[in-house]
Amino acid sequence: MDHFTYRNGALCAEDVAIADIAKVVGTPFYCYSQATIERHYRVFKEALSGLDATVCFSVKSNGNLAVLRTLANLGAGADVVSGGELARALAAGMLPERIVFSGVGKTEVEIEQALVANIRSINAESEPELAAIDAVAKRLGKRAQVMLRINPDVDAHTHAKITTGLNENKFGIEWTSAHQVILRARALAHVQIVGLAVHIGSQMTDLAPFREAFIRVRDLVAMLRADGIAITHLDLGGGLGVPYDGSETPPPADYGRIVKETVGDLGCRLAFEPGRVIVGNAGILVTKVTYMKDGATRRFVIVDAAMNDLLRPALYDARHAIVPVSATNEAPEVVDVVGPVCETGDTFATQLSLAPVKAGDYLAIRTAGAYGSVMASTYNSRDLIPEVLVRGHEFAIVRRRMGLQAFLDYEQFPAWLGGTTEQRS
Numbered sequence: 001m002d003h004f005t006y007r008n009g010a011l012c013a014e015d016v017a018i019a020d021i022a023k024v025v026g027t028p029f030y031c032y033s034q035a036t037i038e039r040h041y042r043v044f045k046e047a048l049s050g051l052d053a054t055v056c057f058s059v060k061s062n063g064n065l066a067v068l069r070t071l072a073n074l075g076a077g078a079d080v081v082s083g084g085e086l087a088r089a090l091a092a093g094m095l096p097e098r099i100v101f102s103g104v105g106k107t108e109v110e111i112e113q114a115l116v117a118n119i120r121s122i123n124a125e126s127e128p129e130l131a132a133i134d135a136v137a138k139r140l141g142k143r144a145q146v147m148l149r150i151n152p153d154v155d156a157h158t159h160a161k162i163t164t165g166l167n168e169n170k171f172g173i174e175w176t177s178a179h180q181v182i183l184r185a186r187a188l189a190h191v192q193i194v195g196l197a198v199h200i201g202s203q204m205t206d207l208a209p210f211r212e213a214f215i216r217v218r219d220l221v222a223m224l225r226a227d228g229i230a231i232t233h234l235d236l237g238g239g240l241g242v243p244y245d246g247s248e249t250p251p252p253a254d255y256g257r258i259v260k261e262t263v264g265d266l267g268c269r270l271a272f273e274p275g276r277v278i279v280g281n282a283g284i285l286v287t288k289v290t291y292m293k294d295g296a297t298r299r300f301v302i303v304d305a306a307m308n309d310l311l312r313p314a315l316y317d318a319r320h321a322i323v324p325v326s327a328t329n330e331a332p333e334v335v336d337v338v339g340p341v342c343e344t345g346d347t348f349a350t351q352l353s354l355a356p357v358k359a360g361d362y363l364a365i366r367t368a369g370a371y372g373s374v375m376a377s378t379y380n381s382r383d384l385i386p387e388v389l390v391r392g393h394e395f396a397i398v399r400r401r402m403g404l405q406a407f408l409d410y411e412q413f414p415a416w417l418g419g420t421t422e423q424r425s
C-alpha cells in the first residue's frame with residue numbers, strides 16, 4: 001500500500017497534487033511520500049515482533065538524508081556499504097549501535113571509519129578482510145566486533161545481476177568453510193566474531209530461499225556453539241521484493257514467520273537489512289512528455305527523464321508501471337515510453353497501454369523509490385535531478401538539482417590547455 005492516489009483525476013502524493021510540485025520544481029524529479037516510508041517500516045518491524053530485531057535500512061537503496069532521518073526517527077539503523085554511506089547514516093542521525101557495514105571490498109580507510117564510529121558490526125566477507133580489520137583495530141587500540149558473512153549457496157530465484165548467495169557470486173565465505181575460518185580467526189587478537197550474516201539476493205518474490213538460507217545459518221550456529229564459540233548476533237540481510245507490475249509479492253508477515261521458525265529460538269540479537277521493501281513503492285519519478293513521435297511501427301512517447309535518472313529498465317530490463325499524472329477516461333493507446341539519451345536501452349516501457357498523452361503532460365514512473373536516484377549518473381551531461389519529500393499537505397525539496405554550472409566547475413583544464421596552476425588540487 002502506498003500514498004500515491006488519484007483525487008478528482010489528479011495524481012497526488014499524500015495530500016499534494018504531483019502537478020503542483022512539478023510546476024514549482026520542474027521535471028524530471030523524484031517524489032517520496034513520508035507516510036508511505038513510515039508505513040512500510042512499521043509493517044516490516046511489526047512482522048518481527050517478539051524478536052530482538054533491529055531494522056538496518058539498506059542505504060544503498062535510497063541514501064537521501066531526509067529519507068534516512070525519517071527512518072532514524074522511527075528507530076531504524078542502517079546497512080552501509082561504503083564510507084560515504086556510513087557518513088550519510090551518521091549525518092541523518094542513525095545511531096552507530098544500529099549500523100552494520102557490509103561489502104566485499106572495504107578499504108582500510110573505511111574500516112577505520114567504522115571502528116572510530118563504534119558501529120554495531122563490520123560484516124567481514126573474506127579472510128584477507130579479517131586480517132585487515134585486525135590490523136586497523138590493533139593500530140587504533142580497539143577490538144572490532146565482526147559478523148562473518150557466509151555464502152549459503154542458495155538460489156534466490158531473482159535476476160542474475162542481483163543474486164548474491166550462490167557459490168559463483170563474489171559475496172561471503174562459502175558456508176561449509178565458515179566454521180574453519182572462525183576457528184582460525186580466534187588467533188586475531190583485535191577481532192571478535194560475534195555472529196553470522198547472510199544476504200542472498202534482492203527483489204525476491206519467493207520466500208522458500210530465505211528459509212533454506214536461514215536453516216543453513218541455524219545449522220552453523222549449532223556447530224559453532226558446540227565448539228564453544230559464542231554466537232550472539234545474526235544479520236539476516238534484506239531482499240524482500242516489491243510488486244513492480246502490480247503482481248503479488250509475499251507480505252512481510254510471512255517473511256517474519258519464516259525468521260521466527262528458523263532462527264527465532266537461538267537467543268541472538270537480530271539485524272535485518274531491508275531496502276527496497278521500505279522505500280520502493282514510496283517513490284515515483286515524475287517526468288514530462290517532450291514530444292510524441294510516430295515511427296514506422298511504433299508510437300513513441302519521448303519524455304524528459306532518461307536512463308541516467310532511472311537505470312533499472314536499461315540495466316535489468318525492469319518494467320516500472322507508468323501512469324498519467326492527470327487521469328482521463330479516453331481509450332488507451334499502445335506506445336513505447338523512451339528517454340532522450342542516445343541509446344536504444346533508454347526505454348522505460350515497450351508496447352505499453354497508456355491513456356493518450358501529448359507534449360507537456362506529466363507522467364509518473366512508479367515504484368522508483370529504491371535504486372532510483374542513488375543509481376543516477378550524469379551520462380549525456382544531464383543534471384542530477386531533484387528529490388522531493390511530501391508529508392501530508394507539505395512538500396520540500398530534499399536534494400537540489402545539481403545544475404550545469406556546478407558540473408562544469410568540477411572540471412579544470414591542465415596548464416597546457418590554458419588552465420592555471422592554482423586549479424590543481
Ligand code: LLP
Nearest residue numbers: 058102199202203238239273274275276371
Ligand atoms: N544487504 C546487502 C548486503 C545487500 O547487498 C543488499 C542489496 C541489501 C541488503 C538490500 O536489499 P533489498 O532489501 O533492497 O533487496 N540495484 C538493484 C538492486 C541491488 C541490490 C544489491 N544489494 C536493483 O535496482 O534492482
